[in-house]
Amino acid sequence: MHLRKKLVLVGNGMAGLRMLEHLLKLAPEQYEITIFGAEPYPNYNRIMLSSVLAGGAGLDEIVLNDTDWYKEHNITLHMGHTVTRIDSVRQKVVSNQGVEAEYDELVLATGSNPFMLPLPGADKEGVIAFRNIQDCEMMIETSKAYKKAVVIGGGLLGLEAARGLLNLGMDVSVVHINPYLMERQLDETASRMLQKELESQGMKFLLSRQSEAIIGKKRVKSLLFAGGERIDADLVVMAVGIKPNVELAQTAGIKVNRGIVVNDYMETNIPGIYALGECAEHRGIAYGLVAPLYEQGAVLAKRLAGVQTEGYSGSVTSTKLKVSGVDVFSAGAFAEQEGTRVLKYQDEVDGVYKKLVIQDNKLVGAVLFGDTNDGAELFSVIKNGETIEGREKELLLGIPQEALASGSGNSRLEGLAADEIICGCNGVSKGTIVQAIQEQDCTSVGQIKACTKASASCGGCKPLVEGLLQIYAGEAAVPVKEGICGCTPLSRDEIVAEIKRMRLMTVKEVMNVLEWGTEEGCTKCRPALNYYLGMLWPDEYVDEKESRITNERFHANIQKDGTFSVVPRIYGGVTSPTELKKIAEVAEQFEVPLVKFTGGQRLDLLGIKKENLPKIWEALGMPSGHAYGKTLRTVKTCVGNTFCRFGTQDSIAMGIRLEKEFERLNTPSKVKLAVSGCPRNCAEATIKDFGVVAIDGGWELHIGGNGGVHVRATDLLCVVKTEDEVVEWAAAFLQYYRENANWNERTSTWVERVGLASIKKALESKEERLALQSRIQATLSKTTDPWKQIIREQELRKNFEPLTKVETNH
Amino acid sequence: METKKMLVGALADIDPKGSRTIRVNDMEIALFRLSNGKIVAMENKCPHKGGVLSEGMVCGTAVHCPLHDWRIDLNSGAVLDPDSGCVTTFPIEVDQDKGLIYLTLQSA
Numbered sequence A: 001m002h003l004r005k006k007l008v009l010v011g012n013g014m015a016g017l018r019m020l021e022h023l024l025k026l027a028p029e030q031y032e033i034t035i036f037g038a039e040p041y042p043n044y045n046r047i048m049l050s051s052v053l054a055g056g057a058g059l060d061e062i063v064l065n066d067t068d069w070y071k072e073h074n075i076t077l078h079m080g081h082t083v084t085r086i087d088s089v090r091q092k093v094v095s096n097q098g099v100e101a102e103y104d105e106l107v108l109a110t111g112s113n114p115f116m117l118p119l120p121g122a123d124k125e126g127v128i129a130f131r132n133i134q135d136c137e138m139m140i141e142t143s144k145a146y147k148k149a150v151v152i153g154g155g156l157l158g159l160e161a162a163r164g165l166l167n168l169g170m171d172v173s174v175v176h177i178n179p180y181l182m183e184r185q186l187d188e189t190a191s192r193m194l195q196k197e198l199e200s201q202g203m204k205f206l207l208s209r210q211s212e213a214i215i216g217k218k219r220v221k222s223l224l225f226a227g228g229e230r231i232d233a234d235l236v237v238m239a240v241g242i243k244p245n246v247e248l249a250q251t252a253g254i255k256v257n258r259g260i261v262v263n264d265y266m267e268t269n270i271p272g273i274y275a276l277g278e279c280a281e282h283r284g285i286a287y288g289l290v291a292p293l294y295e296q297g298a299v300l301a302k303r304l305a306g307v308q309t310e311g312y313s314g315s316v317t318s319t320k321l322k323v324s325g326v327d328v329f330s331a332g333a334f335a336e337q338e339g340t341r342v343l344k345y346q347d348e349v350d351g352v353y354k355k356l357v358i359q360d361n362k363l364v365g366a367v368l369f370g371d372t373n374d375g376a377e378l379f380s381v382i383k384n385g386e387t388i389e390g391r392e393k394e395l396l397l398g399i400p401q402e403a404l405a406s407g408s409g410n411s412r413l414e415g416l417a418a419d420e421i422i423c424g425c426n427g428v429s430k431g432t433i434v435q436a437i438q439e440q441d442c443t444s445v446g447q448i449k450a451c452t453k454a455s456a457s458c459g460g461c462k463p464l465v466e467g468l469l470q471i472y473a474g475e476a477a478v479p480v481k482e483g484i485c486g487c488t489p490l491s492r493d494e495i496v497a498e499i500k501r502m503r504l505m506t507v508k509e510v511m512n513v514l515e516w517g518t519e520e521g522c523t524k525c526r527p528a529l530n531y532y533l534g535m536l537w538p539d540e541y542v543d544e545k546e547s548r549i550t551n552e553r554f555h556a557n558i559q560k561d562g563t564f565s566v567v568p569r570i571y572g573g574v575t576s577p578t579e580l581k582k583i584a585e586v587a588e589q590f591e592v593p594l595v596k597f598t599g600g601q602r603l604d605l606l607g608i609k610k611e612n613l614p615k616i617w618e619a620l621g622m623p624s625g626h627a628y629g630k631t632l633r634t635v636k637t638c639v640g641n642t643f644c645r646f647g648t649q650d651s652i653a654m655g656i657r658l659e660k661e662f663e664r665l666n667t668p669s670k671v672k673l674a675v676s677g678c679p680r681n682c683a684e685a686t687i688k689d690f691g692v693v694a695i696d697g698g699w700e701l702h703i704g705g706n707g708g709v710h711v712r713a714t715d716l717l718c719v720v721k722t723e724d725e726v727v728e729w730a731a732a733f734l735q736y737y738r739e740n741a742n743w744n745e746r747t748s749t750w751v752e753r754v755g756l757a758s759i760k761k762a763l764e765s766k767e768e769r770l771a772l773q774s775r776i777q778a779t780l781s782k783t784t785d786p787w788k789q790i791i792r793e794q795e796l797r798k799n800f801e802p803l804t805k806v807e808t809n810h
Numbered sequence B: 001m002e003t004k005k006m007l008v009g010a011l012a013d014i015d016p017k018g019s020r021t022i023r024v025n026d027m028e029i030a031l032f033r034l035s036n037g038k039i040v041a042m043e044n045k046c047p048h049k050g051g052v053l054s055e056g057m058v059c060g061t062a063v064h065c066p067l068h069d070w071r072i073d074l075n076s077g078a079v080l081d082p083d084s085g086c087v088t089t090f091p092i093e094v095d096q097d098k099g100l101i102y103l104t105l106q107s108a
Ligand SMILES: Cc1cc2nc3c(=O)[nH]c(=O)nc-3n(C[C@H](O)[C@H](O)[C@H](O)COP(=O)(O)OP(=O)(O)OC[C@H]3O[C@@H](n4cnc5c(N)ncnc54)[C@H](O)[C@@H]3O)c2cc1C
Pocket: A010, A011, A012, A013, A014, A015, A016, A036, A037, A038, A039, A046, A047, A048, A049, A050, A081, A082, A083, A084, A109, A110, A111, A112, A130, A131, A132, A157, A160, A245, A248, A276, A277, A278, A279, A287, A288, A289, A290, A291, A293, A320, A322, A424, A425
């Protein structure tokens, strides 16, 4: 037996173990390995602590190397041992429990310590950091007994801690010394957008505050700021930064600056002693993220295995905030400086912001908010340092997926070295992924994720994994086809065609026959299928109320406080004193908190408890206004020639006729109509789904308008002479929309998608219009007023009432 | 610790893939009936922004919150990926012969 060299690793964390895994692959027999780790756990994924805190993962799920792994590799592990002394002359280390180990090569991977603000009172109970499992457990425990949490620090770590504490049911305030959050990763615009989103999730912020003291007896009671302001706190989490853990190295006489100083081969100034990870400082930088330490690990592993390596030349880093519902990405030098050019895109409607920083025609930094799909791609462009001249706008506005699959994107991926890290969170290299594709026959991103953990944490690298799949699996790659939802790869048209062809009759049957990926679908496909089936089989299909969205199931609009609103039908916006009195009486009788006119010319009774809905409907004795569903909402009218001196036609009568004709109709999305009595268009008919404008001797018919989020003026469909023709065209248009649009697609989007010309063509022949009209009439003849039905049928009505309990004490 | 077992209703009170609610002390509890007949109970409040879960859609073994479509596992109360969190669940016993549903609550 030849004598193996002795390798000692201090720090049983992500950097050290990553390096060892690499080394064991390169030179499995070369070393006898001993590890000291201060924490009483095997190596775990520290980044996932945020998920543990937020309730998304269990502690057992985040272990990276379990104790069996150490045994399998004959590694001696001293768990719970802190190394207190290095004797670099005799080449040995000593732990706080008196265990000694000799070394030929010593690797320091001691990570960093959270920086605790030296405030008076910082030693009180309830003041902690967020760094390890113990901190995490402490926060979970605290949340059970206490309510108010204050996180000091509005950076990545602080915000992730705050999100976790919110999930644990605590009332959370984040205190930040700067005027805006995450200033090390974001510019002010992105930061404000982030703040707004987090506020809507329930997080509170105290910005530009300097913490001064922690007040309380044994346990913290409040936090005091400079200037005298105070905030109550049962728990204070300090997340203001980290400092490399260099104490041990320092006492051993190793050269230390901010971190342990290393060269490009991770060597310290003392031969045989190396450092990597957060404790190390390379070319003046001590990193605080995992991606660089994987790169360092690869270099050190090669060095220790005696394999040729170019050395480590520093990392460009990128970050992604791991808070659900918030997409933030930042990479490289994102600040605008002299000599840089900046491209920005800002969309306050969809909450999207993108910024690229360019220097010498190269991308040097990027900030994305709201839509971070391009993050991985931009990051790879930054790292490559390639010229982007002429492509700037394409990069800003998003790289077309094709670019990834072919041409530049792919050749870049092909050109990457095998040890280049693709998934920063889990440190998965290109080589590992390619191996999973070629040797373990992975043919989808899902399988690669299961095999290698690539894209399992933040998901930012998914486009790159997809790209690799394209290159290395080729034909075998399961194409990522976009279905109507995640449950099926089929499109709306394919589904509708199959339902027709095979005469599928229920939602369940469709899912079985068309091989749905989920047992009972989701909130996207279930209501869609319910709609398509009802549209295709008006006679046979029995509507499935369990597949209706909430508002349609309760025939009322659910409000954000869980109460509902009631809007009775008022045809054409014309009411009578009797009807008004009735509504007023009911509002008083049920103490309705708010009565309001709607934009559709009717009355809205708001703030009604669910159990009162059937009672109110009964008392009103009016038909449902369907103000809650994907159906005909209102027909807005102006006064017309009955009273108005400009009026050219009777718009009121026309409106009432249309409303009576089409009320209760199920449509792909909500449908609003309006009739204006003259081209002054007081009923705003040109922003409705179907708008009618009276002109001298006839009517103009307009379609595809929308006055909502995406305002769109209508397109003129045609001009007709008589009221009967208006109804005929309206019927034909609505039925054609019902038969061809996607569920949940407004006419405005649909008209834009299929084009006005195709609709005009479809409705061109009188014969075709009459056929459409007779189909819509067949459907309409089957509808009944839902409110009356619920009032009548106890089986439906019961769902509005709470259950009552009978105690049977045991 | 005191356990309270109470009769809360009959199987026929809850439609398949449907839900009913009950108030106990200060809490509203939602009872769901899965397609396979199983009855489960949990606090009627989404951990995201307090959405009323009983008004959500039951899909397989999960309910989708009506407000922002978070998915909650009906068996464990855990919020499903990609979101995270959990909802308190309560043990249910069903007397199959009589078709009655019992809910057990523990109070300190
Ligand atoms: C909550 C949280 C979320 C994070 N999220 C991200 C993220 O999304 N993306 C990202 O890139 N990074 C993230 N990070 C940072 C990332 O976890 C660290 O960069 C990484 O863990 C550093 O690895 P390391 O091995 O250098 O240090 P560590 O993982 O800290 O390992 C060092 C180990 O050495 C032990 N040790 C120290 N001194 C001694 C001694 N004298 N003797 C024995 N043992 C000792 C320590 O107890 C520790 O276990 C996050 C960190 C936290 C806390």
